[in-house]
Amino acid sequence: MLDPYNYFFNENTGTYQFTTKNNIVYSVAFIVDDTLNSVSTSSFEIKNVYQVIIDKVSNEVEPLDPRVYSTVDKLISDFFKNVENAMIYICSDSDGKELKRFKTFNRWYNNSLHKEIITKVDNTFKISSDESTYYTALLFHIDNPNVKYILKSFKNIETKLTTDN
Amino acid sequence: MKTKKQDMASIIKSVTKMVSDKKAVRSYIKGNTDLKTIDKKGIKFARPI
Numbered sequence: 001m002l003d004p005y006n007y008f009f010n011e012n013t014g015t016y017q018f019t020t021k022n023n024i025v026y027s028v029a030f031i032v033d034d035t036l037n038s039v040s041t042s043s044f045e046i047k048n049v050y051q052v053i054i055d056k057v058s059n060e061v062e063p064l065d066p067r068v069y070s071t072v073d074k075l076i077s078d079f080f081k082n083v084e085n086a087m088i089y090i091c092s093d094s095d096g097k098e099l100k101r102f103k104t105f106n107r108w109y110n111n112s113l114h115k116e117i118i119t120k121v122d123n124t125f126k127i128s129s130d131e132s133t134y135y136t137a138l139l140f141h142i143d144n145p146n147v148k149y150i151l152k153s154f155k156n157i158e159t160k161l162t163t164d165n
Numbered sequence: 166m167k168t169k170k171q172d173m174a175s176i177i178k179s180v181t182k183m184v185s186d187k188k189a190v191r192s193y194i195k196g197n198t199d200l201k202t203i204d205k206k207g208i209k210f211a212r213p214i
Contacts (some may be wrong), residue, residue, distance in 0.1 A: 014210030015194065027194040031186060032209040038179045050211055051183060053190045078214045085213055090183050127177055134180060160176050 001113060004071040017057075018071050025057040026068065028075055033088055039160070040153040046146060048084045052076075054105075069108055076139075077114045083141040086150055092132045102135045109139075117142050121151065125158045 007018040007028070016028040030050040037046050054072060056062070079085055089105050091098035109120050123136045138154045140147055186208050192198040203210075 009212055009214070013194075014200075014212075016214065029190050029194065030211045030213050031190060032211050033183065033186075035179045035183055039176050048213070050213055051187065053187055053194070055191050055194045057194060057196070059195070075214070082213065088183070090180075090187060092184050127180065129177065130181075134184070157176055157180065160173055 001070045001073060001111075002067045004074040005067055007071060007075055016075060020062065020065050020068060022062050022065065024060055024062045024065075026071075027055055027057055028072070029053045030079070030087075035088065035157075036086075036150060036153040039156050040149065041156060042149055042152070044146075044149045046086075046149050046153060048082065049086045049088065049150070050079075051088050051090065054101075069111065072108055073112050073114065076112075076118070080114070080118055080139075080141045083143040084146065086138065086140040086144060086146075088154075089137045089139070090134065092134050099135065102137075105137065109137075121154065123154060123158050125161045127161065 005018040005020060007016050009015075010017045010027075013027065014029070017025055019025050030052055033049050033051040036049050040046065076087070079087065089102070091102045093099050109115065109118075112118065118139055119142055121138045123138070124133060126133050136157070138150070140150055144150065186206065189198055189203060189206055189208060193200070193203050
């Protein structure tokens with residue numbers, strides 16, 4: 001992998017940012033996500049779960065830049081320095097671009113230098129009420145002490161939707 | 166440890182909120198949504214690194 005760009009936390013926006021050689025600014029937002037608690041059947045409180053959102057600040061089309069992958073890889077490996085952190089990535093097929101982003105995210109993981117310590121579990125399900133298919137991925141550190149609760153809760157989403165449909 | 170029951174409606178609500186939150190944050194990153202709107206939706210930015 002090529003050298004990552006330097007990223008920093010922008011206090012004003014509440015997001016991490018980096019600028020590419022083509023002067024394209026990327027923002028990476030982590031938002032607190034309580035979904036696993038809200039779908040959990042256990043009273044154990046799952047903490048440190050975040051939804052990650054990665055996007056360019058502008059709409060400019062950027063030529064393929066492998067250093068963006070390296071930077072995302074670095075950022076996510078830094079995120080998992082706290083082994084209790086977990087991350088959820090989600091999109092629905094109601095927006096074709098979203099699905100493309102999900103595939104890009106999967107490509108990042110497949111080429112990641114940190115696959116040995118970061119586990120990714122995918123979960124795809126359909127919600128009949130809006131006829132959309134939802135693609136989700138859960139990432140956690142292999143040493144996460146709460147993995148039992150995190151995984152059970154994540155799988156509960158698919159199980160419940162499949163069983164009750 | 167106590168267990169709680171979850172119905173399909175509450176799970177659908179949670180999942181659709183995730184997608185809705187993501188759309189709102191993408192819009193915020195692009196400068197099309199202000200922070201006040203994000204706050205109103207109950208979205209909390211974190212600094213986990």
